[in-house]
Amino acid sequence: MKIKENQNLRHFNTFGIDASCRLMVEYESIKDLLSFIKDIRFRNLPHLHIGEGSNLLFLKDYDGVVLRSAIRQTRQLQSDRPDEIRLQVGGGLKWDTLVASTLRHGWYGLENLSLIPGTVGAAAVQNIGAYGAEAGDFIESVTCINLQTGERRTFAHDECHYAYRHSYFKSAEAWGQWAVIYVNLRLSRHFTPNLSYGRLREELEHRSLKPEQVTPQQLRDIIIDIRRSKLPDPRVQGNAGSFFKNPIVGRDVYEKLVKHYERVPHFEVDDTHVKIPAAWLIEQCGWKGKSMGTAAVHDVQPLVLVNLGGAKGRDIAELSEAVRHDVSERFGIDIQPEVNFI
Numbered sequence: 645m646k647i648k649e650n651q652n653l654r655h656f657n658t659f660g661i662d663a664s665c666r667l668m669v670e671y672e673s674i675k676d677l678l679s680f681i682k683d684i685r686f687r688n689l690p691h692l693h694i695g696e697g698s699n700l701l702f703l704k705d706y707d708g709v710v711l712r713s714a715i716r717q718t719r720q721l722q723s724d725r726p727d728e729i730r731l732q733v734g735g736g737l738k739w740d741t742l743v744a745s746t747l748r749h750g751w752y753g754l755e756n757l758s759l760i761p762g763t764v765g766a767a768a769v770q771n772i773g774a775y776g777a778e779a780g781d782f783i784e785s786v787t788c789i790n791l792q793t794g795e796r797r798t799f800a801h802d803e804c805h806y807a808y809r810h811s812y813f814k815s816a817e818a819w820g821q822w823a824v825i826y827v828n829l830r831l832s833r834h835f836t837p838n839l840s841y842g843r844l845r846e847e848l849e850h851r852s853l854k855p856e857q858v859t860p861q862q863l864r865d866i867i868i869d870i871r872r873s874k875l876p877d878p879r880v881q882g883n884a885g886s887f888f889k890n891p892i893v894g895r896d897v898y899e900k901l902v903k904h905y906e907r908v909p910h911f912e913v914d915d916t917h918v919k920i921p922a923a924w925l926i927e928q929c930g931w932k933g934k935s936m937g938t939a940a941v942h943d944v945q946p947l948v949l950v951n952l953g954g955a956k957g958r959d960i961a962e963l964s965e966a967v968r969h970d971v972s973e974r975f976g977i978d979i980q981p982e983v984n985f986i
């Protein structure tokens with residue numbers, strides 16, 4: 645177990661915000677974590693479990709304990725079905741390391757979630773998603789430790805309440821209470837490309853690849869190429885990916901928009917709801933590429949807010965409020981941040 649006092653967090657959040665925490669604890673086993681939970685220092689201080697900080701915005705120094713997992717082992721679990729593979733994966737493993745390794749082994753399902761930053765533990769909290777797939781689709785259960793009592797509990801898929809970028813672990817009731825230790829996944833030994841996302845089909849055509857010909861590695865490579873072309877690299881320009889969630893609105897709201905705009909991009913959710921890309925709403929408000937001091941709306945992907953250098957958490961938060969305000973004024977739609985404000 646590694647414990648550091650007054651740890652600077654600049655390299656522990658992809659926005660590159662210069663904040664610090666009272667104590668940082670990196671645990672390597674459940675035993676480590678349990679002994680720390682019993683530790684009096686922890687009992688008297690607030691705590692925050694982080695992964696790679698790729699979805700966090702520190703508004704000020706964190707006067708408490710920041711916990712990180714160094715449990716990174718992957719173990720194959722028994723399965724009764726010959727066509728499936730069951731894995732137990734440590735919460736501290738990098739998500740994309742897992743994706744790459746499953747493809748190497750011939751275990752399929754996660755390819756559309758290639759190159760998403762962060763850890764496996766956070767993926768189960770956030771229900772990360774991209775290109776028509778979500779982590780929750782493959783999660784069989786999540787094994788956690790309660791950070792107050794030390795209780796070990798495995799949450800079955802249904803108990804995780806997965807929804808768009810949401811899970812039980814993000815609910816007001818559970819927030820901050822559980823450390824995700826292992827994520828248990830169910831993958832397939834047969835590759836069935838998920839090409840539900842239009843841009844993927846276009847990209848296949850562009851590369852003269854037929855859907856039935858595409859290999860898992862080719863699909864991963866395509867996704868990596870698209871992501872690199874449209875998202876800023878946090879190592880170059882601080883950011884946390886999509887800052888806002890895409891709003892899901894009633895069909896009546898969408899119908900009203902269509903009367904005023906020639907083309908309103910949208911995805912069907914169900915008979916009565918549609919999802920509208922927040923990026924489009926932000927761009928219509930003229931925010932694409934605009935800055936407020938050291939915080940800016942990215943000039944290629946307006947859903948991403950970036951740190952131009954030296955921004956404080958408050959600067960990014962103020963920019964996000966200004967963008968939200970304008971979108972609400974113009975469209976009457978409230979866009980909610982996806983990023984966790986700390």
Ligand SMILES: Cc1cc2nc3c(=O)[nH]c(=O)nc-3n(C[C@H](O)[C@H](O)[C@H](O)COP(=O)(O)OP(=O)(O)OC[C@H]3O[C@@H](n4cnc5c(N)ncnc54)[C@H](O)[C@@H]3O)c2cc1C
Nearest residue numbers: 695696697698699761762763765766772773823824884885
């Ligand atoms: C360039 C870029 C692109 C991105 N693209 C996408 C995308 O396509 N799709 C998408 O869904 N997201 C995307 N994101 C957001 C981000 O990658 C995910 O939210 C990711 O899951 C965060 O992982 P993390 O380990 O960095 O978690 P953190 O940001 O450190 O934490 C996120 C949340 O999870 C909690 N948490 C973390 N680890 C644990 C644990 N072990 N136990 C309990 N709670 C925990 C934290 O308390 C916090 O609430 C992107 C981010 C960036 C920077």
